[in-house]
Amino acid sequence: MxxxxxxxxxxxxxxxxxxxxxxxxxxxxxxRILDSLRLELAGxxxxxxxxxxxxxxxxxxxxxxxxxxxxxxxxxVTLLDRDTLEELLxxxxxxxxxxxx
Numbered sequence: 423m424x425x426x427x428x429x430x431x432x433x434x435x436x437x438x439x440x441x442x443x444x445x446x447x448x449x450x451x452x453x454r455i456l457d458s459l460r461l462e463l464a465g466x467x468x469x470x471x472x473x474x475x476x477x478x479x480x481x482x483x484x485x486x487x488x489x490x491x492x493x494x495x496x497x498x499v500t501l502l503d504r505d506t507l508e509e510l511l512x513x514x515x516x517x518x519x520x521x522x523x
Contacts, residue, residue, distance in 0.1 A: 452506070455500065456506065456509065456510060459487070459489075459500065459510060460510065460513055462489060462498070463489070463510075463513075463516060464513065464516070470490060470491060470492060470493075471488070471489070471490040471492070472487070472488070472489055472490075473486075473487075473488040474486070474487055474488075474507070475488075477501075482503055482504075483503060483504040484501055484502070484503060485501070485502050485503070485504070485507050486499060486500075486501055487499070487500045487501075487502055487507070487510075
């Protein structure tokens with residue numbers, strides 16, 4: 423007997439990721455998060471408030487990226503290391519846009 427609510431989703435690629443090495447899975451997940459942040463920051467209805475704060479300096483610099491859209495009651499907080507933050511800021515003048523906010 424099939425349980426209610428258990429449906430197969432054929433288009434999900436995550437089942438393929440189960441066979442990958444954990445380090446590669448982690449890298450792919452980090453890339454998906456970065457892509458999502460890029461879309462959110464560069465979109466037409468971009469966030470009205472964007473803040474970057476350094477929360478840890480030793481042993482690794484860690485930054486807190488806060489995105490807010492008050493009209494949608496939406497807030498997103500992501501922790502990034504220095505290299506990942508620099509990669510995110512390189513896209514299409516994002517550094518200048520954040521400096522202007």
